[in-house]
Amino acid sequence: xxxxxxxxxxxxxxxxxxxxxxxxxxxxxxxxxxxxxxxxxxxxxxxxxxxxxxxxxxxxxxxxxxxxxx
Numbered sequence: 001x002x003x004x005x006x007x008x009x010x011x012x013x014x015x016x017x018x019x020x021x022x023x024x025x026x027x028x029x030x031x032x033x034x035x036x037x038x039x040x041x042x043x044x045x046x047x048x049x050x051x052x053x054x055x056x057x058x059x060x061x062x063x064x065x066x067x068x069x070x
Contacts, residue, residue: 006012010021053069056062 001009010018053062053067055069056067
């Protein structure tokens with residue numbers, strides 16, 4: 001192996017650059033999964049139906065609180 005090849009070879013690097021290369025793959029997968037889940041939840045979130053009163057029963061708590069239909 002030539003000297004130029006040794007400088008760029010993974011096996012001949014020190015521990016810190018090799019550890020950075022090994023950790024970069026799982027970290028990239030973790031970040032990508034967060035981005036994908038965020039995109040899915042923003043696109044297909046749970047629909048929220050607002051509460052609406054159709055009628056107020058006489059002599060009920062809602063009538064005592066003076067709630068109105070609509």
